[in-house]
Amino acid sequence: MNTSGNESKEPRSVTLLLHCPLRLGLAASLTQFIYAHGRLLYHDQYVDPENDDHYYTRLRWDVSSFAMTDEEMAERLRLLIGTGPETEWSLHYSDEVLRMAVFVSKDPWCLYDILARRESGEWKVELPLIVSNHPDLEPVARRFGVTFRAFSVTKENKSDVEREQLQLLQSSRVDFVVLARYMQILTGGFVRAYPNRIINIHHAFLPAFPGARPYHSARERGVKMIGATSHYVTETLDAGPIIEQDVQRVSHRHATKDLIRFGRDLEKVVLSRAIWSHLRRKIIVHKGRTVVFD
Amino acid sequence: MNTSGNESKEPRSVTLLLHCPLRLGLAASLTQFIYAHGRLLYHDQYVDPENDDHYYTRLRWDVSSFAMTDEEMAERLRLLIGTGPETEWSLHYSDEVLRMAVFVSKDPWCLYDILARRESGEWKVELPLIVSNHPDLEPVARRFGVTFRAFSVTKENKSDVEREQLQLLQSSRVDFVVLARYMQILTGGFVRAYPNRIINIHHAFLPAFPGARPYHSARERGVKMIGATSHYVTETLDAGPIIEQDVQRVSHRHATKDLIRFGRDLEKVVLSRAIWSHLRRKIIVHKGRTVVFD
Amino acid sequence: MNTSGNESKEPRSVTLLLHCPLRLGLAASLTQFIYAHGRLLYHDQYVDPENDDHYYTRLRWDVSSFAMTDEEMAERLRLLIGTGPETEWSLHYSDEVLRMAVFVSKDPWCLYDILARRESGEWKVELPLIVSNHPDLEPVARRFGVTFRAFSVTKENKSDVEREQLQLLQSSRVDFVVLARYMQILTGGFVRAYPNRIINIHHAFLPAFPGARPYHSARERGVKMIGATSHYVTETLDAGPIIEQDVQRVSHRHATKDLIRFGRDLEKVVLSRAIWSHLRRKIIVHKGRTVVFD
């Protein structure tokens, strides 16, 4: 029902995400190609002076009246961009709706938040599947009519469960995974199957307090602010590229349960901003860091 | 399922909210009375040096093994506190669950957030009724099994509608009302029926940008931060006692639709913090301002 | 002594600030011209979709080995940019050090902060003159070896004083003026002499609490955050284009004197960020708003 941030009524567009070593004339070539055939809707770029002037850009343009097929356009871009070293790019069409799986355990707040945003039209995303290692949140999934699959995970069956989960993701044609307070550590095999396509929310201001029970650690250490961090999952725990972070001021008056209460809101907002940036194709990952365009 | 912030397993307790002119020995008398019969669970107080040393306090104590009835306890407190000028106090028992009505129009985000918090047990509150001036959000109410009543409001029938709404609130034994993006201005008659018991969320950092379309005004003015404000409703529009505010940094890059998008998260978090403080009996209103205990 | 943010060791560069209606190929022409003769150091641009796709850009490039004079370069840019409606641009050379006058009354914190930043080399700026309507801060100026001129301002002599101040600014070849807690309202005549070149710090989150004694008003209204706003001065009080804002959370526990204490730090940081952006030629003013590049 809400349509802000919703492109459904807009003409068909395509988003180019590109990074490569800075090259004279590339931006001009790209924009001239676009202007020659259509209308530029978004153009942002960034040069990293601390990384050999590496170049990052995001362009979005109207393709509703482009006088060529998607394949021809991609081919033309391939020629323009070339195939130099450290060059990566991708095209994303506005009529391709991403398919997301959400992994949860027992905590409901991030899941409710995700379901509400999708249901209200705030996000354009398909949600074919909720996966959990506990049955507790099945009623929530059912309330929103989403398939829920619970797996009982033990030390012994973990690799079998992950294999089954991966098959499920494939058969559900899932594009990316959101760990919405999923209290299991994924193995390297699982993570490698979805590179830069698994988004986690960690309930601390990373790199402070990685691992388990960060609010207890924060209280124990006596910090004056707590935080939350959303990041892409890599094979090293809580060390993946950070997408978004936020904090809230606390004081000695706040017990651990207060930190947990504040943290719920931090977690859901920080995770949702990350998902939004992922859905809107705002993120380039390079050398363990993210460029997140506005 | 979540139990942080949930008192359900705790012994029965009572909360005293009191404000009066500062008086020697009052705090000592109160705490001694409590300690003589039970266990003090919370004690905070505040003296306002800019308001003739007016005294504000919140005490919560275990009454599960108090050797007197609630009536006797209230009578003893009445004697201790006395009946001086500008003295107000109230007692709130932990087994009384407040009943809340939510008023909405077409915007779903605050409503979803409220429903999710109640459903997940984050809040202990009854929600017998959702009222709207549009039918749009009825499916949301139905999904959570809450009664939804739509009223078509016109200039002509406004007072009739409000009368009907007030009757509905009474018959549903509603204790307080939350305006969760309700796009109607309530008349003085309605407001007077629920003094300091109607909580509104305004989508701006009051007193900046009162009234309609604050995000458009914020963009027009070129502010570098946007905000949201929850407050008790009084007869003067957007001028009631402020309960909670928060802001988010923006820049020239953010169009009005971005401000609206950021604002949704600000609104729901700020409103929910206010409702939480109200539910937990953390708020004293005095002279148009709030004292909100931690 | 500190050299971060100091360009003194960098080769000579020029900054172009430009805004105009969006025009196909302009960005490409500009960057190609620059690349043909030198090295691009900074390039940012912004298109305002809510303002007829108006285009704003900031480019900075190395001119140390440009094979043409500054005049020739400016002429070439003039031809590239053209003279359409609503088109404004300016060039700023890194070896031109701006000259700043600071106006104060009795409050020292912003003045000390400015003097320290200049003295430590954090800013590259000349400070030939401090003007005041009170003699109180003369010792501070003297301590840092800066000329201090006090004017006794009354209702009657105000226009005479302003005329004298303007002459002083001219004879000191002042480029821009900073009102660092100057408790006088400048007349339209004075303001028009330095369009978008007078920076004020207002001790509130504008448009909330314009005018006098905003901390008292904030306390009276019971807001839960206080703020500060730096803006260019226009003929309407506290309504000029906002450059920077920031806030700090407060509670009922904070008396007016606490708000004033917190506010001092907000004021000096917010004002200094605005001065930095002005000095580094990061700001374009258009239609009462600012574009502030990173």
Add this chain to the structure above:
Amino acid sequence: MNTSGNESKEPRSVTLLLHCPLRLGLAASLTQFIYAHGRLLYHDQYVDPENDDHYYTRLRWDVSSFAMTDEEMAERLRLLIGTGPETEWSLHYSDEVLRMAVFVSKDPWCLYDILARRESGEWKVELPLIVSNHPDLEPVARRFGVTFRAFSVTKENKSDVEREQLQLLQSSRVDFVVLARYMQILTGGFVRAYPNRIINIHHAFLPAFPGARPYHSARERGVKMIGATSHYVTETLDAGPIIEQDVQRVSHRHATKDLIRFGRDLEKVVLSRAIWSHLRRKIIVHKGRTVVFD
């Protein structure tokens, strides 16, 4: 010249800082004793439910017309408070002005900020001594008329230098030490001489990025916010009780030099808030954490 936050015109007062296991009637006894002889100016208390209901309180009262000597009053308090386990308390008279030494290396911003606050009367503190391991900031000290002592520190002479510095602190009757970007690690011997009386500013959001070059590490890790932390120095590096923290949002667009620039303002504000709380006797340290009263 500024008098907010300045108690110089107020009657003589005393501040009691006390922590001990919660005890029935202690608060009442203390306030009754005070009210019996004078006027209570400040009263805050906190019970830590996660630490066996340990009790922390700060009381400040007018002693200008107390009908007993300071010694008699202290003796009466000693009897009231008793000598149970884990009980610590101290009395601080408003006419005792603390003496602070500031240790610096080459970075001037925190030093300037401290000097300006003292000079303008924002803080009531004596500053007999600035110590450095480099001569660079001597002109700054001289400008403000403060004694400056430089020590050339090497691996070999470190313990000799520290012994000399400690003698200097003693002969200057220094009460507490501020490490205002002092780039040396103090030995345990030095730290033990000033327990909870050495305040450091670390340029990161601890416990993230302890040790050297935190802004470089923050950029390398790709965090979306940077921070600063002031804490009491203990024998373990960057692990002492945290007094104050703050953060600022950054993005991929900000190079390390931008983080350093933002960090300067964070550092000086966070350090100054900690010094203010220390000067105003707002801090109780217990079990590696601080209670910082408002």
